[in-house]
Amino acid sequence: MDAERRQLTAARRWVIKIGRALLTNDGLGLARDAIAGWVGQIVALQERGHEIVLVSSGAIAEGMARLNWPQRPREVHRLQAAAAVGQMGLVEAYESCFQRYGRHTAQILLDHDDLSNRQRYLNARRTLTELIRLGVVPVVNENDTVVTDEIRFGDNDTLGALVANLIEARLLVLLTDREGLYSADPRSNPDATLIHRARALDTSLDAIAGGSAGQLGRGGMTTKLRAARLAARSGAHTVIVGGAIPQVLTRLADGEQLGTLLVADAEPLVARKQWLAGQLQLKGTLTLDAGAVRVLCESGRSLLPVGVLRTQGSYSRGDLVRCVAEDGREVARGLINYSSEETGRILGLPSDRLAEVLGYASDPELVHRDNLVVV
Numbered sequence: 570m571d572a573e574r575r576q577l578t579a580a581r582r583w584v585i586k587i588g589r590a591l592l593t594n595d596g597l598g599l600a601r602d603a604i605a606g607w608v609g610q611i612v613a614l615q616e617r618g619h620e621i622v623l624v625s626s627g628a629i630a631e632g633m634a635r636l637n638w639p640q641r642p643r644e645v646h647r648l649q650a651a652a653a654v655g656q657m658g659l660v661e662a663y664e665s666c667f668q669r670y671g672r673h674t675a676q677i678l679l680d681h682d683d684l685s686n687r688q689r690y691l692n693a694r695r696t697l698t699e700l701i702r703l704g705v706v707p708v709v710n711e712n713d714t715v716v717t718d719e720i721r722f723g724d725n726d727t728l729g730a731l732v733a734n735l736i737e738a739r740l741l742v743l744l745t746d747r748e749g750l751y752s753a754d755p756r757s758n759p760d761a762t763l764i765h766r767a768r769a770l771d772t773s774l775d776a777i778a779g780g781s782a783g784q785l786g787r788g789g790m791t792t793k794l795r796a797a798r799l800a801a802r803s804g805a806h807t808v809i810v811g812g813a814i815p816q817v818l819t820r821l822a823d824g825e826q827l828g829t830l831l832v833a834d835a836e837p838l839v840a841r842k843q844w845l846a847g848q849l850q851l852k853g854t855l856t857l858d859a860g861a862v863r864v865l866c867e868s869g870r871s872l873l874p875v876g877v878l879r880t881q882g883s884y885s886r887g888d889l890v891r892c893v894a895e896d897g898r899e900v901a902r903g904l905i906n907y908s909s910e911e912t913g914r915i916l917g918l919p920s921d922r923l924a925e926v927l928g929y930a931s932d933p934e935l936v937h938r939d940n941l942v943v944v
Contacts, residue, residue, distance in 0.1 A: 573766075575824025577806050577832070580739030582620040582701070584805075585611070586729035590746040591812040592627035592659075598634040599627060599662050603813070607744075608666040610818035611706065615672070617822060620701045622736060624709045624729040625663070631655030656710070663708050673705045678712040684731050688887050697736050726792040730799035730807075741800040742821065743793050744812030749829035750790055752777055769794075769801040769831040794831075801833035851902070853882030853890040853909055855935070862894045865901050866943055871934040872903065874915045874923065884909045890936070903941030906932040 587607060594600045611621050629648060632655025633641065642648055660676050667674045677697065683689045700707045711728050726743055733741045753761040767774060778790040790809075797807035810817055810828025821827055857865070861876025872892060884890055885908050892901040905912065912935065915923055920933035 572824070574821075574826060574830060577830065578740060578808070578821050578824060580806070581618065582622075582736065582738040583614070583740045583742060584622045584624060584729050584733045584736070584738045585742045585744065585818070586624040586725055587626060587744045587812060588725070588746065589626040589630050591744060592625065593630035593634070599631050599658060601662055601666075604662050605666045605669075607812070607818065608663065608670070610816060612667070612670045612672060613819050614822055615704070615706075619822065622697060622701065622707050622709060622732055622738070623663070624725055624732055625659060626710075626725045628652045628655040628659050628710055631658045659710070660708065663706075667706060673703075675700050675705050675707045677707050677709045679709060679728065679732075680712045684735065688885070690735070691887065694735050697732075701736070724792045726796035727799065730796040730805075733800045733805040734803040737803060738800075738805050741796070741805050741807045742818070743796065743807065743809045744817070745793065745809060746811065746813070747790075748811040748814070749809050749827075750774070750778065750794070750831075764829050765826055766830045766832065769797040769807060769833055797831040801831070804833050806833050807831040850889065851882075851891055852884035852888040853880060853905070855880055855890055855892045855905075855912075857892055857894060857900070859895070861892075862900050865892065865941070869938060869943075871938040872901070872936040872941065873920055873933070874912070874918050874935050875920070877912070877916050877935060880909055880912045880916065882909060886931075892936070892941075899944055901936075901941055901943045903936035905936055906934060 585607075591603060592600055611623065614621055629641070629651045632651030632653065633639075635654050635658060636651060638651065642651070656676075660674075664674050677693070679693060683693050697707055709728065709732055711725060729741055729743065732738070747755075748763055750764045750767075751761040752764060755761040764774075774794055775791075778794045793807075793809050797809070800807050808821060808828050808830050810821065814820070814827060817827060855872070855877050856879040857872070858876050858878055861872060864870050864876065865872060878895070882890070884905060886906060887904055889902060890905045891899050892903065893899050907915070911927060914926055915935075918926060920930070923930035923933070
């Protein structure tokens, strides 16, 4: 057994993503025996103390099989129809398998808006963490039935990484129909070797990721590498590994050297703040006085209303704003605790006067230090 792998895969919270090629028997319907096998392994992981969130592909492919469509349609409305039909079979398959072990499942449908809107982000996070606490296995899928950009451009590798960010998982497992990431395409190069370990941010991997998925899928090694880098921003390591390997999940948990381990470089808190600063859309700007700039940059403290001179933009509680010095130099970014209208009313005030002006005071800080990153 590999000591480093054993240490990394001992992480309590995992996100496991299962790809279409594994789930759908190449378009002939759901691979129910295979699903039953993965479910048994997930239950075994839970019994070891791991917390599991499952990200599952397969809804569109299952819908195609149920509707007897031999090829994936291009029209968005037909893709949405296939997703709606297939989602029923996908959820039923997981539910029936987990019920054999007395385990409950929950269906979670997400789209990019759920993860970019701070309020919906927090709601999704609270729901998932509560389900985990209850011992329920959340089965997450992208909301293909209504979100057109997810069908056109989305992939569940990326969704898996975003879920890992969302719940602060320490390990993302991408189960695929290949054994891992190779030094070259093994389908055309017999000398290709499996890469057992690499840094997620190693740019030399880009040239060898290659290939894409077949007609049923949208992913490939390129999307898996991109997902590993996204997961690494919140401190999660990624394993790309063949889902058909017998007992692959429990063997990973034992530290066995399977697939490709892509290691995150940063510690979780630092990486989470980097992701926070780079992934959400800026909604406003706060201009700070010299004292506030000094406090943020030198002391690592929260931003209080008393140190803010001006506000620009229209934003809501939980949106991402940038903090600039009086000369326009950006010094920090963070998630604000008050709307732009509320912020405008409390600029320059000490925190003990917020309730007097607003009639309430949900937080003493405009931006808490845990939700702020100095740039």
